Amino acid sequence: MSGNTAASGARIAIGGILHETHTFMERRTALADFATQSLHFGEDILLSMRNSRTGIGGMIDRAIEYNWQLLPTLYAAAMPAGIVTKAAYRELLSELTHRLSRRLPVDGVLLTLHGAMVAEGELDAEADIVAQVRAIVGDGTPIVVLLDMHGNISPRLVELADVLMAYNSNPHIDAYARGVEAAEIMARLLRRQLQPMSAYARPALLLPAQSTATESPPLSLVHVRAAEIKADEAVISIAVMAGFAYADTPFTGPSIIVTTDGQSELAQNYATELSDLLYRHRESALPVFLSPLDAVAEAKESDSGPVMLVDSADNIGGGTTGDGTDALAAMLAHDVREGTIVLADPEAVAICWRAGRTADVTVKVGGKADDWHGQPITVTGTVRAVSDGVFECELADNHFASFYGNTVDMGRSVWLRVGGVNILLTERKTPPMDLAQLRHIGIIPEAQSMIVVKSAVAYRAAYMPIAAEAIEMDTAGFPAGLSKV
Numbered sequence: 001m002s003g004n005t006a007a008s009g010a011r012i013a014i015g016g017i018l019h020e021t022h023t024f025m026e027r028r029t030a031l032a033d034f035a036t037q038s039l040h041f042g043e044d045i046l047l048s049m050r051n052s053r054t055g056i057g058g059m060i061d062r063a064i065e066y067n068w069q070l071l072p073t074l075y076a077a078a079m080p081a082g083i084v085t086k087a088a089y090r091e092l093l094s095e096l097t098h099r100l101s102r103r104l105p106v107d108g109v110l111l112t113l114h115g116a117m118v119a120e121g122e123l124d125a126e127a128d129i130v131a132q133v134r135a136i137v138g139d140g141t142p143i144v145v146l147l148d149m150h151g152n153i154s155p156r157l158v159e160l161a162d163v164l165m166a167y168n169s170n171p172h173i174d175a176y177a178r179g180v181e182a183a184e185i186m187a188r189l190l191r192r193q194l195q196p197m198s199a200y201a202r203p204a205l206l207l208p209a210q211s212t213a214t215e216s217p218p219l220s221l222v223h224v225r226a227a228e229i230k231a232d233e234a235v236i237s238i239a240v241m242a243g244f245a246y247a248d249t250p251f252t253g254p255s256i257i258v259t260t261d262g263q264s265e266l267a268q269n270y271a272t273e274l275s276d277l278l279y280r281h282r283e284s285a286l287p288v289f290l291s292p293l294d295a296v297a298e299a300k301e302s303d304s305g306p307v308m309l310v311d312s313a314d315n316i317g318g319g320t321t322g323d324g325t326d327a328l329a330a331m332l333a334h335d336v337r338e339g340t341i342v343l344a345d346p347e348a349v350a351i352c353w354r355a356g357r358t359a360d361v362t363v364k365v366g367g368k369a370d371d372w373h374g375q376p377i378t379v380t381g382t383v384r385a386v387s388d389g390v391f392e393c394e395l396a397d398n399h400f401a402s403f404y405g406n407t408v409d410m411g412r413s414v415w416l417r418v419g420g421v422n423i424l425l426t427e428r429k430t431p432p433m434d435l436a437q438l439r440h441i442g443i444i445p446e447a448q449s450m451i452v453v454k455s456a457v458a459y460r461a462a463y464m465p466i467a468a469e470a471i472e473m474d475t476a477g478f479p480a481g482l483s484k485v
C-alpha cells in the first residue's frame with residue numbers, strides 16, 4: 001500500500017493501559033507495579049516499544065510504514081494482580097488524556113487495552129478510558145481498540161469504540177500481528193471506506209482460565225467458524241473474548257463482538273451465532289484435575305521428557321501470588337529426582353543471597369503472600385546459583401513479550417537445590433512463559449523429570465514443545481480455595 005492511500009501524514013494518537021485484574025486478590029495494584037513492568041510516556045513509547053512484539057509495537061511499526069505522524073500518549077502494563085488503586089488509575093488516565101488533549105487535532109486513535117481491568121470505584125475501566133478519549137476527540141474521529149481476549153466486555157465499551165479487536169491466540173503469540181492489523185483497519189477508516197457497525201453477544205457462561213486455550217475446544221471451534229465468517233467482505237473484525245472469570249463484575253464472562261461495514265443486522269446475526277456455538281460446547285470447558293500427590297506419582301511414571309504439573313490455581317498471569325506450595329510439598333513427599341518449581345519469595349531470596357553460592361541453608365519458602373495458596377514449607381538445601389533475575393526471552397512471540405517486551409526482570413533470584421528438587425526463588429512473581437527463565441540460572445528444562453507451571457494456558461507455547469504431557473493439579477487457591485470460604 002502506498003503512503004498516500006494509507007493517509008500519509010495522518011495524525012494518529014496512540015496509547016495503552018493494560019491490566020488483568022483478579023478482584024479476589026488482596027494485594028492491590030499500584031503505580032509502582034506498572035513502573036516495574038512497563039510504563040512509558042510520550043516519545044519514550046516509540047523508543048521503547050517500536051520493534052517489540054507487543055500489540056502497541058505492531059501498531060507503531062505499521063504506522064511508520066504508512067508515514068503517519070504518531071502522537072504517543074501513555075503505555076502502561078502491570079503484572080496481573082488485585083484491584084488497581086484509585087490513585088494509580090487516576091494518574092494513568094490523566095496522563096493519557098492530558099497528553100492526548102495537548103496533541104489535538106487528531107485524525108484517529110489507536111489504543112491497546114486489556115478488557116478485564118478493574119480499579120477502585122471503577123468496574124468497567126476500559127469503557128471509562130474510551131469514554132474519556134471519545135469526549136476529547138469527538139464522535140467523528142475513529143477509535144480502534146486492541147484487547148486481550150481475556151477481557152470482560154460491557155455493551156458500553158462496544159458502543160464507545162469504532163472497532164474492537166482481540167488477540168486470536170492463547171497463549172498470546174499474535175499481539176504484534178493484531179497491532180499491525182489494528183493500524184491497517186485504521187488506514188481503511190481514514191480513507192472513509194468503512195462504516196463500522198458493531199454487535200455484541202454473550203453466552204450465559206464463565207470459562208475457567210485453563211479452558212481458554214484457543215487450540216482446544218470450546219474456543220477452537222468458535223475460531224474455526226469465525227475464520228469462515230471473516231471471509232465475508234462485509235466483516236471488519238471479530239473479537240472472540242474468553243473473558244476472565246476471577247473478576248466480580250456485571251459483565252464477567254465470554255463475549256463475541258462482530259464489526260461489519262454498515263450492516264448492523266448481519267453483525268448481530270454473526271455475533272449471536274458464535275455466542276450460541278460457544279454455549280453449545282460448554283461441556284468441553286470442564287477441566288479434569290488430579291490431587292498434587294497423584295499428579296506427581298503419575299509424572300514419576302513417565303520417562304519421555306519433562307511432565308508439566310499445571311498449578312492453575314496459582315496462575316501468575318491471572319493475578320495470583322506465585323508462591324503456592326502444594327506442588328512443592330507433593331514433590332518433596334515423593335522424593336522426586338529433577339523436579340523444578342519457581343516460587344516468588346523475596347524473604348527467602350534475601351536469606352539465600354546472604355548465605356551465598358554453595359552455602360547450605362534452612363529456609364521457609366512460599367505460602368506467605370496470602371492465606372489462599374498453601375503454607376510456607378521449611379526446606380534445607382544448597383544454594384546452587386544466584387542471579388540478578390534478568391533474562392532475554394528465547395521465544396520472540398511469547399505471552400510475556402506481548403505485554404512488556406522481551407526482557408524479563410524477576411528481581412534477585414536463587415537456584416536452591418533441595419534433595420532432587422530445584423527451587424527457583426525470585427523476588428518478583430514471574431509467570432512461566434519462556435524457557436530462559438530456568439536456563440538463565442543453570443536449570444536445564446529438558447533435563448527435568450517434571451516442572452511445575454504456575455499458569456493456566458500461557459506456559460504452553462514455551463513448555464509443551466519439550467513436554468511429555470501436562471497434568472492439571474487440584475491445588476490450593478482459586479477455584480479450589482473458593483469452596484473453603
Ligand SMILES: [Zn+2]
Nearest residue numbers: 148149150172
Ligand atoms: Zn490474556
